[in-house]
Amino acid sequence: MSIVAPLRARWRQANRQGDLSAAALALAPAVLLFAVFNIYPLLYSGYLSFMEWDGFSPQRTYVGLENYQSIYESAQFRNALSVTLKYMVGVTALGVALGLVIAMLLNSGIRGQNIYRMIYFLPVVTSTVAAAVVWRYLMTPGIGYADVFLRNVGLTPPSPTWLRNPTWALRIVILVGLWKRLGFNIVVFLAGLQNIPKDYYEAATVDGAGVWARFRHMTIPLIAPITLMLVIMSLIDAFLIFDVVYVMTEGGPVGTTEVVGFLLYRQAFHYFNLGTASAMGWVIFAIVFTATLILWKFFGVRESGL
Amino acid sequence: MKRTALPLVLVALLAAAFALQGVGFLGVARAQEPIKLTFWNYWDGKNGEVIQALVDRYNAEHPEVEIENVFIGWGELLPKLQLAVTGGDTPDLAAADMVWMPFLANSGALTPLNSFIEASGTDIADFYPALLAVNTYGDQYYGLPVSTNNLELFINSDLFAAAGLDPAVPPTTWAELQDMAVQCANPDQGILGLELYTQPGEGLTWQFQVYLWQAGGDFLTDDLTAAAFNSEAGLKALNYWLGLIDSGAYTLSDWGLFGQGQACMVMDGSWMVGIWAETAPFAWTTAKMPYPEDGEPATNMGGEHIFIMASDEARQQAAWDFINWFTSPEVQLEWDQQTGFMPVRDSVATNEAYRAWIEETEPRLLPFVEMQQYAHNRPPVQQYAELSDAFSAAIERALYSQLSPEEALAEAEAAVNDLLQ
Numbered sequence: 001m002s003i004v005a006p007l008r009a010r011w012r013q014a015n016r017q018g019d020l021s022a023a024a025l026a027l028a029p030a031v032l033l034f035a036v037f038n039i040y041p042l043l044y045s046g047y048l049s050f051m052e053w054d055g056f057s058p059q060r061t062y063v064g065l066e067n068y069q070s071i072y073e074s075a076q077f078r079n080a081l082s083v084t085l086k087y088m089v090g091v092t093a094l095g096v097a098l099g100l101v102i103a104m105l106l107n108s109g110i111r112g113q114n115i116y117r118m119i120y121f122l123p124v125v126t127s128t129v130a131a132a133v134v135w136r137y138l139m140t141p142g143i144g145y146a147d148v149f150l151r152n153v154g155l156t157p158p159s160p161t162w163l164r165n166p167t168w169a170l171r172i173v174i175l176v177g178l179w180k181r182l183g184f185n186i187v188v189f190l191a192g193l194q195n196i197p198k199d200y201y202e203a204a205t206v207d208g209a210g211v212w213a214r215f216r217h218m219t220i221p222l223i224a225p226i227t228l229m230l231v232i233m234s235l236i237d238a239f240l241i242f243d244v245v246y247v248m249t250e251g252g253p254v255g256t257t258e259v260v261g262f263l264l265y266r267q268a269f270h271y272f273n274l275g276t277a278s279a280m281g282w283v284i285f286a287i288v289f290t291a292t293l294i295l296w297k298f299f300g301v302r303e304s305g306l
Numbered sequence: 307m308k309r310t311a312l313p314l315v316l317v318a319l320l321a322a323a324f325a326l327q328g329v330g331f332l333g334v335a336r337a338q339e340p341i342k343l344t345f346w347n348y349w350d351g352k353n354g355e356v357i358q359a360l361v362d363r364y365n366a367e368h369p370e371v372e373i374e375n376v377f378i379g380w381g382e383l384l385p386k387l388q389l390a391v392t393g394g395d396t397p398d399l400a401a402a403d404m405v406w407m408p409f410l411a412n413s414g415a416l417t418p419l420n421s422f423i424e425a426s427g428t429d430i431a432d433f434y435p436a437l438l439a440v441n442t443y444g445d446q447y448y449g450l451p452v453s454t455n456n457l458e459l460f461i462n463s464d465l466f467a468a469a470g471l472d473p474a475v476p477p478t479t480w481a482e483l484q485d486m487a488v489q490c491a492n493p494d495q496g497i498l499g500l501e502l503y504t505q506p507g508e509g510l511t512w513q514f515q516v517y518l519w520q521a522g523g524d525f526l527t528d529d530l531t532a533a534a535f536n537s538e539a540g541l542k543a544l545n546y547w548l549g550l551i552d553s554g555a556y557t558l559s560d561w562g563l564f565g566q567g568q569a570c571m572v573m574d575g576s577w578m579v580g581i582w583a584e585t586a587p588f589a590w591t592t593a594k595m596p597y598p599e600d601g602e603p604a605t606n607m608g609g610e611h612i613f614i615m616a617s618d619e620a621r622q623q624a625a626w627d628f629i630n631w632f633t634s635p636e637v638q639l640e641w642d643q644q645t646g647f648m649p650v651r652d653s654v655a656t657n658e659a660y661r662a663w664i665e666e667t668e669p670r671l672l673p674f675v676e677m678q679q680y681a682h683n684r685p686p687v688q689q690y691a692e693l694s695d696a697f698s699a700a701i702e703r704a705l706y707s708q709l710s711p712e713e714a715l716a717e718a719e720a721a722v723n724d725l726l727q
Contacts, residue, residue: 056415057414141496
């Protein structure tokens with residue numbers, strides 16, 4: 001009772017206008033839905049990760065940390081982590097760098113900026129599955145337009161071709177992921193760049209700063225928060241990809257495009273090892289969460305001073 | 307007071323509406339209600355139309371039952387069944403891929419059929435034993451086969467003729483198959499001699515098994531406890547595939563090139579006969595799959611089995627009555643004729659009218675009909691999906707020259723034995 005009383009008093013004080021209860025009531029339906037459809041399954045999958053269950057039979061056997069251990073020992077999971085990492089780095093680095101370059105070009109006052117923005121943004125709002133199907137067709141040897149075009153330009157495709165080639169399959173998947181994401185980065189960067197007052201640049205030019213110096217000492221620090229946000233979003237997004245791989249390569253030639261999301265899908269819906277799949281989900285969550293925390297601590301605290 | 311009364315009245319009306327929904331229908335129908343059954347299956351396209359017509363006919367002839375035919379795509383049916391079992395809302399009966407049967411039967415979600423079979427006097431011996439083996443656990447049958455298919459050779463007659471080969475004289479041995487494939491292949495134009503399924507997964511496993519069985523080997527031991535493919539026969543089959551790649555008869559590529567006219571030959575299923583008869587932009591024919599001179603004829607088979615999931619006795623009986631009708635020789639004959647599925651009953655396969663009908667309407671189905679007796683079933687173990695993926699992943703590495711054939715087979719054996727423990 002002695003714990004509740006001061007809390008009650010604080011509530012009554014803060015709520016003396018009745019606005020807090022109104023807010024709580026208004027939020028209640030959304031919170032309830034979130035709790036039921038997000039929190040509960042999350043916790044339940046945590047519970048399942050300590051079990052062995054095939055999803056059909058009524059019995060579930062408690063196996064402790066065995067699922068986690070088998071994931072830790074699994075060479076296939078390690079390969080999946082390395083593939084996912086490569087994809088992540090590829091899409092994030094190229095996506096952010098290229099996005100910034102294109103955004104700066106668009107910001108330099110060319111005409112038709114809105115049209116370019118729209119064209120770049122179209123892939124972002126396209127269905128990933130539909131896009132991946134089309135890309136897969138484009139790369140079909142002998143028939144797909146991309147392949148035919150490259151052959152006509154004089155490029156001999158590698159053998160085995162494109163999506164069946166252990167070196168090229170992941171590159172193509174990264175290309176599709178990049179194509180899909182670039183527009184988003186461009187639009188966000190553009191908004192950030194347009195927020196920088198022009199007089200800053202004018203003042204710097206008066207002080208004798210060249211193009212490169214202006215870029216390095218002004219643009220970069222001023223859009224640092226946006227860059228950080230885009231990097232984190234891109235990393236999380238890339239770590240979780242599934243659809244592109246599922247449609248284009250199904251884990252790819254000799255496991256070169258087998259990402260963790262795909263492994264999880266197979267464990268859950270092909271093998272019905274729901275315990276292992278749940279454990280895998282939590283391991284992925286832990287990795288992404290830790291990475292995000294590290295990035296945030298490391299890059300987020302810096303002041304964007306001139 | 308009025309302002310609070312209105313919402314209360316509305317809520318009361320809503321609640322009353324919900325409650326009365328169930329009552330309304332009861333009052334109207336005094337006569338006996340037909341038992342409503344839900345029937346899930348993944349038959350689509352032409353096959354979907356045929357099953358719908360059969361269900362409609364059964365409903366018309368049996369007014370005491372109303373069966374609802376529900377189509378669910380192949381990739382979603384098993385996860386949906388799983389959700390239904392956990393949610394407690396299963397369909398009354400369903401037809402599913404035979405490879406899922408070991409898993410479903412072990413789950414305890416299926417109704418054992420022995421008592422129904424005995425009571426109806428169904429001639430269980432008429433069904434092919436290899437098909438029944440997939441459904442039998444602990445002496446109980448948990449399903450009946452309703453359709454099957456097998457893999458034989460398809461030949462692109464146009465490409466054959468262009469290469470100077472005669473489509474009426476197909477290869478009959480592995481050596482002839484490779485020679486003809488090499489002669490017909492044209493790597494510069496992206497034309498394969500013999501198309502193989504080389505992407506990791508069940509597609510690769512089930513194609514490779516044919517060559518393994520033809521070489522006299524086995525996939526698992528008879529008691530299903532260990533791998534048996536790491537043998538002379540396994541090595542022979544794998545070396546044959548590597549030979550096809552080395553000789554230029556096949557280059558590693560995506561699947562589906564035969565249908566696009568980019569491959570001279572392919573081993574594919576009887577279900578493609580109906581599909582390519584309508585859509586292939588080239589002339590084609592079929593032949594029995596060649597086997598090595600010191601080997602034996604063999605093929606792989608797939609198909610669907612039908613089973614009961616209802617828990618209520620009356621519904622189980624109603625579901626069984628439909629199954630018994632559907633699997634009867636007369637209906638099966640019609641079913642096979644309209645879909646191109648292979649007969650699951652010997653009496654249908656040897657039926658003279660059926661044979662004559664095939665020779666008249668689609669003689670390209672003959673190799674499949676004649677070879678069905680040599681079809682092996684894939685091992686009915688619960689972990690088959692995982693086994694197959696592990697096996698195909700190792701074989702794929704051999705095809706990409708990352709492992710020697712001996713190493714690949716050994717790696718596959720270790721992975722499979724690990725899963726079977």
